[in-house]
Amino acid sequence: AQSVTQLDSQVPVFEEAPVELRCNYSSSVPPYLFWYVQYPNQGLQLLLKYLSGSTLVKGINGFEAEFKKSETSFHLTKPSAHMSDAAEYFCAVSDSGGYNKLIFGAGTRLAVHP
Amino acid sequence: SAVISQKPSRDICQRGTSLTIQCQVDSQVTMMFWYRQQPGQSLTLIATANQGSEATYESGFVIDKFPISRPNLTFSTLTVSNMSPEDSSIYLCSVARTGANTEAFFGQGTRLTVV
Numbered sequence: 001a002q003s004v005t006q007l008d009s010q011v012p013v014f015e016e017a018p019v020e021l022r023c024n025y026s027s028s029v030p031p032y033l034f035w036y037v038q039y040p041n042q043g044l045q046l047l048l049k050y051l052s053g054s055t056l057v058k059g060i061n062g063f064e065a066e067f068k069k070s071e072t073s074f075h076l077t078k079p080s081a082h083m084s085d086a087a088e089y090f091c092a093v094s095d096s097g098g099y100n101k102l103i104f105g106a107g108t109r110l111a112v113h114p
Numbered sequence: 115s116a117v118i119s120q121k122p123s124r125d126i127c128q129r130g131t132s133l134t135i136q137c138q139v140d141s142q143v144t145m146m147f148w149y150r151q152q153p154g155q156s157l158t159l160i161a162t163a164n165q166g167s168e169a170t171y172e173s174g175f176v177i178d179k180f181p182i183s184r185p186n187l188t189f190s191t192l193t194v195s196n197m198s199p200e201d202s203s204i205y206l207c208s209v210a211r212t213g214a215n216t217e218a219f220f221g222q223g224t225r226l227t228v229v
Contacts, residue, residue, distance in 0.1 A: 044220040
């Protein structure tokens with residue numbers, strides 16, 4: 001069975017500081033990996049996804065993530081945080097190779113301080 | 115992309131009653147899913163809504179508690195039956211099309227409080 005571990009429940013950063021949200025996965029097959037963002041009282045929005053090919057994936061709002069198979073990781077990064085980035089971030093992996101049915105990590109709350 | 119409308123957006127219900135949540139998509143989609151997000155927690159898949167056949171439930175979820183309908187390729191309902199306070203959660207509808215480079219889209223969710 002596939003699983004996702006988000007190592008930090010909360011990550012505080014100062015505005016304009018770099019951001020890294022960590023995600024590790026477990027999968028017996030090549031994974032499809034996703035990062036979603038959830039703003040307060042809203043649904044989930046896809047930030048980026050890795051299906052195959054280049055291991056460095058660029059997403060919306062300046063975020064990117066790198067798939068590292070040897071480390072079974074898919075950490076989300078951004079060079080400079082904005083106040084508007086404050087939200088809950090979820091890492092997800094597809095189940096059984098079908099990348100529509102998702103298994104989510106516990107989530108990481110990004111807090112951005114002025 | 116897909117625009118998903120979920121109704122109601124929120125509700126407060128008495129224990130022992132049932133609530134039906136609707137999910138309407140602006141275009142035909144192959145896959146529809148229902149997730150639950152308990153307070154302060156991540157999303158857990160309840161079931162896959164199959165058009166024209168019974169839903170496929172994940173471990174820990176049963177049809178008697180969460181009956182699902184999917185009469186066509188743009189609409190689905192989830193009923194939370196015989197509610198208890200433990201059912202207080204956000205329920206989210208998700209849709210996707212099969213094929214390369216697709217993604218799962220999410221509705222804004224239904225915030226349910228059971229008192």
